[in-house]
Every structure is written in C-alpha cells, then in structure tokens.
Amino acid sequence: MRIEMKGIHKAFGGNQVLSGVDFDLVAGEVHALMGENGAGKSTLMNILTGLHAKDEGTVLLEGKETYFANPKEAERNGIAFIHQELHVWPDMTVLENLFIGREMSGNWGLLKERKMRELAKEQFKRLAVDIPLSALAGSCSVGQQQMIEIAKALLTDTKVIIMDEPTSALTEREIRKLFDVIKALKKDGVSIVYISHRMEEIFEICDRITVMRDGRTVDTKPIPETNFDEVVRKMVGRELTERYPARTPKLGEVVLEVKQASRKGLFDNISFQVHAGEILGFSGLMGAGRTEMMRALFGLDRLDGGEIRVFGKKASIRKPVDAVKLGIGFITEDRKDEGLILDFSVRDNMVLPSLSSFTTRGLLSSKKETTFVEALIKRLQIKTHTADTAVGNLSGGNQQKVVIAKWVGIGPRLLILDEPTRGVDVGAKREIYQLMNELTAHGVAIIMVSSELPEVLGMSDRIVVVHEGRIAGELGKEEATQENIMTLATGGQ
Known part of the structure; x- marks a missing residue:
C-alpha cells in the first residue's frame, strides 16, 4: 500500500504541533520516523489512523484522497497502529485479546471458537510465535504481548503497521525475534512505520528515514545514504559532539x-x-x-x-x-x-x-x-x-x-x-x-x-x-x- 501525506497541519488550542509535514510510505518497506520528543511523530500517525483530524493537508492511499473517521476505520482499510503502551487486556485470554471487538459468531450468536483458534494458530505460525491461546495475556512477557498485538493486526489483513518504540521494554532476545518478524512481514509486502529513538536499530532494520523537527519534515532519504551524526544533527538542529558527556566523579561518603x-x-x-x-x-x-x-x-x-x-x-x-x-x-x-x-x-x-x-x-x-x-x-x-x-x-x-x-x-x-x-x-x-x-x-x-x-x-x-x-x-x-x-x-x- 502506498501512502502519501502532504502539507499536514495540526494545532491543539494555541499549540501548533504540525506545520506542513510531508511523509510517504511504499509497499514492503520499513520506514523510520525520527525526531525529538514533541517533534510531532505520533500526532502525524494519529492523523493517518483517524484518531485526530488534520487542520490542513492531504492524505492519499494508492493515489486516492482518503479520510478515516477513527482508528477502527483505518484498521478496516489495512492500517494498524501498535502503540508504545500496548493495548492488551491482562485478565482475558490470548485468544480473547486477538478477537476482542471482532468476535466471530454463528446464526444463534454462539462464538465460532474453533474457527477463531484456527485463524489465531495460522497467524502465530506465520510469526513463529508459540504462546498458548488459553493463557491469560497478563501472564505473557512484554515481548509476547507485542506479538499478540502484531497477530491481532494481521488478522484484519493489515497492509501497514505503525510501531511506536517497539523495543523499549524488550529483552535482546525478544528484539531479535521482533526483527525476524519485521523482515518476514516485509517479504509479504507489509509496510512498517518504525518510530524509535534507538539509532542502532534504525540503521539495522530500516530502508528509509524521515526526520522531523518542531512539527516539520527536515529530510527523507535511504538509510545507506545517511549516518548517525547526520541524523542527530537534523533531529536536534545542532551538533552533539559526544553521546555521553565526560564524567570526572569525586566520590564522598x-x-x-x-x-x-x-x-x-x-x-x-x-x-x-x-x-x-x-x-x-x-x-x-x-x-x-x-x-x-x-x-x-x-x-x-x-x-x-x-x-x-x-x-x-x-x-x-x-x-x-x-x-x-x-x-x-x-x-x-x-x-x-x-x-x-x-x-x-x-x-x-x-x-x-x-x-x-x-x-x-x-x-x-x-x-x-x-x-x-x-x-x-x-x-x-x-x-x-x-x-x-x-x-x-x-x-x-x-x-x-x-x-x-x-x-x-x-x-x-x-x-x-x-x-x-x-x-x-x-x-x-x-x-x-x-x-x-x-x-x-x-x-x-x-x-x-x-x-x-x-x-x-x-x-x-x-x-x-x-x-x-x-x-x-x-x-x-x-x-x-x-x-x-x-x-x-x-x-x-
């Protein structure tokens, strides 16, 4: 799915958050969206998925101007947003979490649990995930909960997944697993918008990068054509000569x-x-x-x-x-x-x-x-x-x-x-x-x-x-x- 966002503006009260942002996404790419906190990254994605309405600008899907009234409508059209704070119901089973709000039922209102289990197992197999469907979601690790969210998105034939700080609470092993899943999704033509502050990950997993600063688009380019220092300079508008400031500790009692x-x-x-x-x-x-x-x-x-x-x-x-x-x-x-x-x-x-x-x-x-x-x-x-x-x-x-x-x-x-x-x-x-x-x-x-x-x-x-x-x-x-x-x-x- 190709997405183009052109000249997007958004203000909350007197606070101008976005001022003419441009962003585009092509099928089967992992596109990094980077910027300082408050640069407008999440707001831009919330506009794409219908959580916020834009003040000005155009959103095109496959070349056609599109507007989503809410995130559910965006999901029905193949765009899912996995937020940094995962939306998992801890006291419900994994299966219930996967189908919450879109349960499958027959003529008499009875749940088609066997069918739902089959579909869930199919997606878990696709993601190489081994989580018991009867387990309570709250008993799963953060990495497992994230895989549940991804599987939930794929059950709606998702073409675009937006991931906001997806590795912030994962172990190194879970990060490697997530990257394997991202690579597999990419092969299937699924596009990923990858929002992260971990620079090493951006250069490992992403194809292109868009940098935002103060509610504006600063630059978009292929990952091989940029480097750590250039990205940092564009994000903050200044040089950061050292990542970690020098320490000369004087220890006391x-x-x-x-x-x-x-x-x-x-x-x-x-x-x-x-x-x-x-x-x-x-x-x-x-x-x-x-x-x-x-x-x-x-x-x-x-x-x-x-x-x-x-x-x-x-x-x-x-x-x-x-x-x-x-x-x-x-x-x-x-x-x-x-x-x-x-x-x-x-x-x-x-x-x-x-x-x-x-x-x-x-x-x-x-x-x-x-x-x-x-x-x-x-x-x-x-x-x-x-x-x-x-x-x-x-x-x-x-x-x-x-x-x-x-x-x-x-x-x-x-x-x-x-x-x-x-x-x-x-x-x-x-x-x-x-x-x-x-x-x-x-x-x-x-x-x-x-x-x-x-x-x-x-x-x-x-x-x-x-x-x-x-x-x-x-x-x-x-x-x-x-x-x-x-x-x-x-x-x-």
Missing part, C-alpha cells in the same frame, strides 16, 4: 548501604553501597529483579529480610514517604501509571513531592511555586504550552522530564533512576545525562537501572550486574565491557 536484602521469589541476599557523587549502574536481563530491588528500597514493596543504612544510620523504609523524608527520590520505569497523574497539570505533578517547601503556616505561596516550576521547565527544556497544561497532553519524552523534575525538586541525596531515558530522543537523553552529572557534582548519589548497555557503560562509575535475583558481579569502569556484562547477566563467570 557512603550514602546508601544495603545488606543481605531479600524479597521472596524476586531477589535474595542483595548487598551493595553507593557513594555521594557516584553513578552506580544496575544491569541485567529483563526479569532479573532489578526493578523489584529498587521498589523495595523506596518502600513501594516490603523487604522480607536485610538491612538498609542511609549515611551510616539504620533506616526503616516501609512506605515511599519514609524514603522521601530520608532524601530518596525514585523515577519509576512506568511513568504513566506510577510516575505521573496524567490529568494533573505539569505544575501540579512537579510540586507534589515538595509541597511543604512552598507552605508557611498552612498557606501555599503561589509565587514560590511558580518560580520553582518555571526554573525546572527551563532547566530540563520541557516542551509544554504552559505550566498548567495537563501532563497527559505532552509527548512521552517530555512526560519523562516532568517525572525527573519533580524528584530533582525535592533536593535529593539519593536518586534512583529506573530506565531514565526509555522513549526519550537522543537530544533529550544528553540533557538528562548532563543533569545527572550536575547532580553528582553537587554530591547526589545516583542508582541507574538501564537495559541499554551503551548507556550503562557510558554513564556508570561502577556497574552491578544482576542475574535471577542475585548480584552476579560488580565491574569497575576499566573492566566494564558489553561482553563482561552479558557474561554475568546470563549466569557466566
């Missing part, structure tokens, strides 16, 4: 010491220290227990055993408020469900953990609050119409910056960052890295959990590698390599 911490079935006998001014990286495969450890340290989950010391004193952290009182902030990997209140404004989300600092005798100082919020918006370069914009209306990367801002605002002594740059563009990533350097220069200790090995290697002063709920090893800067990390992460010595 031990801020946090964990001794033999455990939580049944998730992690066991965990012991480590982190110093003032240090970035301690936590690496390992998905499901190794890294996030579960951090949740317990912050008081979101209970420890079954072990001891936590903060600045040498034994600490009792039974709930998050205990952690915050000790100067600990936690940027969760799940920003939408745990990091933000999407209906609240940027301002309200930022000030939630530090409201007491703006209050005198029970009265809130709006002047202090406004100064605080505006300084953070400027420092983190958060793209928002105003501080009173609902945070749910921001792009994913700018939402992540709001999460970071709210914890930076408490003046933390220890900051736990769980996947801090997931879904964040290359320019914003560097801004986050620079902020991490600034914080550690002022004596803040940082624990960074990341699934991106280059990020772990580029920003950590020491690296703790986790395997199946235990610390498999600790690597200093000089001995830390991708090979050494993966050896420990997979149970090797």
Whole structure:
C-alpha cells in the first residue's frame, strides 16, 4: 500500500504541533520516523489512523484522497497502529485479546471458537510465535504481548503497521525475534512505520528515514545514504559532539548501604553501597529483579529480610514517604501509571513531592511555586504550552522530564533512576545525562537501572550486574565491557 501525506497541519488550542509535514510510505518497506520528543511523530500517525483530524493537508492511499473517521476505520482499510503502551487486556485470554471487538459468531450468536483458534494458530505460525491461546495475556512477557498485538493486526489483513518504540521494554532476545518478524512481514509486502529513538536499530532494520523537527519534515532519504551524526544533527538542529558527556566523579561518603536484602521469589541476599557523587549502574536481563530491588528500597514493596543504612544510620523504609523524608527520590520505569497523574497539570505533578517547601503556616505561596516550576521547565527544556497544561497532553519524552523534575525538586541525596531515558530522543537523553552529572557534582548519589548497555557503560562509575535475583558481579569502569556484562547477566563467570 502506498501512502502519501502532504502539507499536514495540526494545532491543539494555541499549540501548533504540525506545520506542513510531508511523509510517504511504499509497499514492503520499513520506514523510520525520527525526531525529538514533541517533534510531532505520533500526532502525524494519529492523523493517518483517524484518531485526530488534520487542520490542513492531504492524505492519499494508492493515489486516492482518503479520510478515516477513527482508528477502527483505518484498521478496516489495512492500517494498524501498535502503540508504545500496548493495548492488551491482562485478565482475558490470548485468544480473547486477538478477537476482542471482532468476535466471530454463528446464526444463534454462539462464538465460532474453533474457527477463531484456527485463524489465531495460522497467524502465530506465520510469526513463529508459540504462546498458548488459553493463557491469560497478563501472564505473557512484554515481548509476547507485542506479538499478540502484531497477530491481532494481521488478522484484519493489515497492509501497514505503525510501531511506536517497539523495543523499549524488550529483552535482546525478544528484539531479535521482533526483527525476524519485521523482515518476514516485509517479504509479504507489509509496510512498517518504525518510530524509535534507538539509532542502532534504525540503521539495522530500516530502508528509509524521515526526520522531523518542531512539527516539520527536515529530510527523507535511504538509510545507506545517511549516518548517525547526520541524523542527530537534523533531529536536534545542532551538533552533539559526544553521546555521553565526560564524567570526572569525586566520590564522598557512603550514602546508601544495603545488606543481605531479600524479597521472596524476586531477589535474595542483595548487598551493595553507593557513594555521594557516584553513578552506580544496575544491569541485567529483563526479569532479573532489578526493578523489584529498587521498589523495595523506596518502600513501594516490603523487604522480607536485610538491612538498609542511609549515611551510616539504620533506616526503616516501609512506605515511599519514609524514603522521601530520608532524601530518596525514585523515577519509576512506568511513568504513566506510577510516575505521573496524567490529568494533573505539569505544575501540579512537579510540586507534589515538595509541597511543604512552598507552605508557611498552612498557606501555599503561589509565587514560590511558580518560580520553582518555571526554573525546572527551563532547566530540563520541557516542551509544554504552559505550566498548567495537563501532563497527559505532552509527548512521552517530555512526560519523562516532568517525572525527573519533580524528584530533582525535592533536593535529593539519593536518586534512583529506573530506565531514565526509555522513549526519550537522543537530544533529550544528553540533557538528562548532563543533569545527572550536575547532580553528582553537587554530591547526589545516583542508582541507574538501564537495559541499554551503551548507556550503562557510558554513564556508570561502577556497574552491578544482576542475574535471577542475585548480584552476579560488580565491574569497575576499566573492566566494564558489553561482553563482561552479558557474561554475568546470563549466569557466566
């Protein structure tokens, strides 16, 4: 299917999001769509699939001007959008998820379950997927859930699949599996729009790339005719001389010491220290227990055993408020469900953990609050119409910056960052890295959990590698390599 989008404009209120964007897609290609957070990528695709109406411009399918009233209509015409937040019903079976909203029934209203099973098995075979159809979708891994979404799209004879940050929560093995599926779909003539901030993936899997900046199309060209530096320059409008800013850490006293911490079935006998001014990286495969450890340290989950010391004193952290009182902030990997209140404004989300600092005798100082919020918006370069914009209306990367801002605002002594740059563009990533350097220069200790090995290697002063709920090893800067990390992460010595 050939798609052409010409001169697309879109504004939300006074915020102009798209200003004359051009984009085209040909049959059987994987087309990368890249740009900083807030560049308009998702809005453009939402216009294509009928979620938003364009203000100006033309959409052509096979040369014919087309308008979809809603995403369901787009699906019926062969265009499916697999969003970064997967739309899977966890308490329903895999089969029920595949046919939800389009169940097959006979004359008496009875479901044709045998027929649905046959079609589902056919698509799973096509994708080389082995997931029991009777399993609850919530019991499946994120990678399996993504395959369910792809199979669901193919059941409607899809010709175009839009994938938004498809690998952000996948293991390396699941990424390889996804790439195999993409290559197979491409051979069948299915086109893929691939939205990602992972540059290495773009150059491995895509045929062409379109770069957007500030709601405009900057360039479209074949992948072999461009390179990493050129794409970054076009995305951010400036040179990024180094991907990871240089670090010259000056380590101070031990801020946090964990001794033999455990939580049944998730992690066991965990012991480590982190110093003032240090970035301690936590690496390992998905499901190794890294996030579960951090949740317990912050008081979101209970420890079954072990001891936590903060600045040498034994600490009792039974709930998050205990952690915050000790100067600990936690940027969760799940920003939408745990990091933000999407209906609240940027301002309200930022000030939630530090409201007491703006209050005198029970009265809130709006002047202090406004100064605080505006300084953070400027420092983190958060793209928002105003501080009173609902945070749910921001792009994913700018939402992540709001999460970071709210914890930076408490003046933390220890900051736990769980996947801090997931879904964040290359320019914003560097801004986050620079902020991490600034914080550690002022004596803040940082624990960074990341699934991106280059990020772990580029920003950590020491690296703790986790395997199946235990610390498999600790690597200093000089001995830390991708090979050494993966050896420990997979149970090797």
